[in-house]
Each structure stands twice: as structure tokens, then as C-alpha cells.
Amino acid sequence: KAGVTQTPRYLIKTRGQQVTLSCSPISGHRSVSWYQQTPGQGLQFLFEYFSETQRNKGNFPGRFSGRQFSNSRSEMNVSTLELGDSALYLCASSSSGGPPYNEQFFGPGTRLTVL
């Protein structure tokens, strides 16, 4: 089984721009979650999508948004980038909402730098 893939792996943007990150989950997984990791704040949950619907949302401003497609692939968008948005963005793929409950696998991440 192929793992979770994220594109692009690295991204450099300037303040005020917007960015779109992509995540393809493991085949058969219908849940995709997004996390932001920074040295200061650690790992923080952004949102989760399950069957094309947002199921959970973390405490981030509306500049952060996401969506999920019918093939379970997910994108997250950050508009009007700020310096503080520089981070590693991780996507996690998990099973269809039932057992096995232990499947929650991460992709390699997208490292975003905002200049």
C-alpha cells in the first residue's frame, strides 16, 4: 500500500500571497487531518475532513481553509500569508471512521517558508 503523499514538499512564498497544499491519503482511508508544526507552538490541529465534509476544526483564523474531494484527496489553502505561517504542515490519513482505530499515518509534510 502506498503511503500518504503531500505536495509540494517545500514552498517559499512572500507575505500577502496565498498557498495551496495537497494531500493524498492511503488508499481506502476517507479521513484526512491537517496539522501545523512550529518550534514555538508545537503540533496544532487545523481541521479534519471525512467523506468530503469538515468533521473537526481547530483554533485557526479563517485564512486557513480546506476541502476534500470525492477521491479523498484533500487540499488546504492559506490566504494572505503572514510570517508566522512559516511551518511544517503535516497531513494525516486514517481509516473510514470505524475499526481499526490504530491507523493514523502521516505524510512527509510540506515545509512552508514565508518571507
Next chain:
Amino acid sequence: AQKITQTQPGMFVQEKEAVTLDCTYDTSDQSYGLFWYKQPSSGEMIFLIYQGSYDEQNATEGRYSLNFQKARKSANLVISASQLGDSAMYFCAMREGRVETSGSRLTFGEGTQLTVNP
């Protein structure tokens, strides 16, 4: 209150020895899951081991075992026979509630940086 607490910012261990990384959690849910991940300097989060709140036995996966003490709300990771490649950041995480109703959201601790010395 912190939901996941990892009190050891850094740990050192000699190669081939065992090491225990501490994790305590706080939840009022009866159903929850506890995960441990390894994050090398490359950044990828590697799943190590999982313990469900209703699992009666401690989880084991190869050299990894989870010392689950439910009454104390602790879920310590034990790595036996440490290897140089085990040097990395280790995160404890919790999913609260039933997945079917509460989703797959994880709350992470701050991590423990493990260094294995030759």
C-alpha cells in the same frame, strides 16, 4: 490543563540499553486512543504504537512497548535495545472520544528528544 504532558524535553541512552519516555494524559472521555510517533530530523511523523483505552493488555510492536497505567493516566513508551537510528523526537498523542462520533483529531505533547550514544 495540558491534555498531553511529556516531562522530559531530552533523554540520553547508551546503544543497546532500554529507555522509557514518559507521557501522562488528561481526559474525561471513557473511550480514547493513545499514539506514539517518532519524528527524525527529516520531519516525517512515523507511527510507532497504539493503545486503546479499552485494551486490557499493553501494546507491543517489535522493540516498542507501551506501559499503559489507566488509573494513573500514563502511557509511557519503552524502547528496548536502543539503536543509533532511534535518535529522534518522540511525540505522545491522544484521540478523545469514539472515532465514529468525535473524529480522528489528535492532541500532541511537546515531545522528547532522544539521543542514543554509541
